[in-house]
Amino acid sequence: MKDIENLLTTFRDRLHGIQSLHDLEQLTIAYLGRQGVVNDHMQKLKDLAPDEKKEFGKRMNEAKKHIEIALQEKKSAIMARDESEHTVDITLPGTAYPRGSLHLVTYAVEEITRIFSRLGFIRVTYPEVEWEYFAFDSLNMPKNHPGRDDFETFFVNGAPDPNYGKMIMSPHTSSGQVREMMRVKQPPIRMISIGKCYRPNWSTKHVPMFHQFESLCVDRGINITNLKGTIDYFVKEFFGEHRETRLRPHHFQFTEPSFEVDITCDVCGGSGEIDGAKCKVCKQGWLELAGAGMVHPNVLKEGGINPDEYSGWAFAFGLERIMMMKEGLKLDDMRVLYSGDIRFLEQF
Numbered sequence: 001m002k003d004i005e006n007l008l009t010t011f012r013d014r015l016h017g018i019q020s021l022h023d024l025e026q027l028t029i030a031y032l033g034r035q036g037v038v039n040d041h042m043q044k045l046k047d048l049a050p051d052e053k054k055e056f057g058k059r060m061n062e063a064k065k066h067i068e069i070a071l072q073e074k075k076s077a078i079m080a081r082d083e084s085e086h087t088v089d090i091t092l093p094g095t096a097y098p099r100g101s102l103h104l105v106t107y108a109v110e111e112i113t114r115i116f117s118r119l120g121f122i123r124v125t126y127p128e129v130e131w132e133y134f135a136f137d138s139l140n141m142p143k144n145h146p147g148r149d150d151f152e153t154f155f156v157n158g159a160p161d162p163n164y165g166k167m168i169m170s171p172h173t174s175s176g177q178v179r180e181m182m183r184v185k186q187p188p189i190r191m192i193s194i195g196k197c198y199r200p201n202w203s204t205k206h207v208p209m210f211h212q213f214e215s216l217c218v219d220r221g222i223n224i225t226n227l228k229g230t231i232d233y234f235v236k237e238f239f240g241e242h243r244e245t246r247l248r249p250h251h252f253q254f255t256e257p258s259f260e261v262d263i264t265c266d267v268c269g270g271s272g273e274i275d276g277a278k279c280k281v282c283k284q285g286w287l288e289l290a291g292a293g294m295v296h297p298n299v300l301k302e303g304g305i306n307p308d309e310y311s312g313w314a315f316a317f318g319l320e321r322i323m324m325m326k327e328g329l330k331l332d333d334m335r336v337l338y339s340g341d342i343r344f345l346e347q348f
């Protein structure tokens, strides 16, 4: 009988210290569970003399009842306390709903579209899965051009078209030049084509899927001054007033003459030197930015435009490339743009 009293005293002590429903649940299991203290005591019944058995059994049942009630009361008390702590104060401001944002590349596409639209350029997009004809043949590129090798271009399985050749993943936005001439039919053309391009390259400066934006301008009397002026306008709007550009002779099959466009390096300010040492980023003050040139007469003809009457220019920038050059962003590995790492993405 003394055992039962001890059991109850210990129980009350333990119950007293309980603050949470979780702990109360543990205590309930410890006492009333199949292998709990109460059942454990009941085991003693079989070792007792018959007259003692009756009394012990009765007392144990009372003790069990007592424990059950005490646990129930404690439960109600804890729940009432929790509820009063959790009442809603309707005068407090609501919880802010988490908001997503657009991808960094999408913001850049929007900014570029805005800059060119001020000059009257219309944004278009052309197929990512493209025919060889638009990507190469219509651009004056011979069948044996190295760019048509499968080291340089992704080919899509499937039967070639008798007129348009094989299907490929468009390796540049220039594939849209003749498509745009066919769409507009009659100059003037002021195109800004922004889209995905595909080439089998993978490094800090290359991803196999990237973006280019291509500008095409065709009208009467269009010359290199217009080309340089448009590029300068874009560069100053996108990078800032202090950045300069230059045209360097180059070769493309679909432009004549052709250029590469360079921009002054923002790390050394275009001097090529930092404290008497060569600038590590550009080595000579300039960074390569884009390909450009005056549209080749053969390309105009391919698009149904008379080259004796009209002339034009075209240029294309790599979108991820110019994002890496933008001050403040400090992107040193292009691949992070497409890693899907939310810690990177949610900063913008």
Ligand code: PHE
Binding pocket: 171, 172, 173, 174, 214, 252, 255, 290, 291, 292, 293, 314, 315, 316
């Ligand atoms: N299509 C060329 C490239 O991807 C760039 C270019 C575009 C050059 C337009 C001249 C005119 O490298």
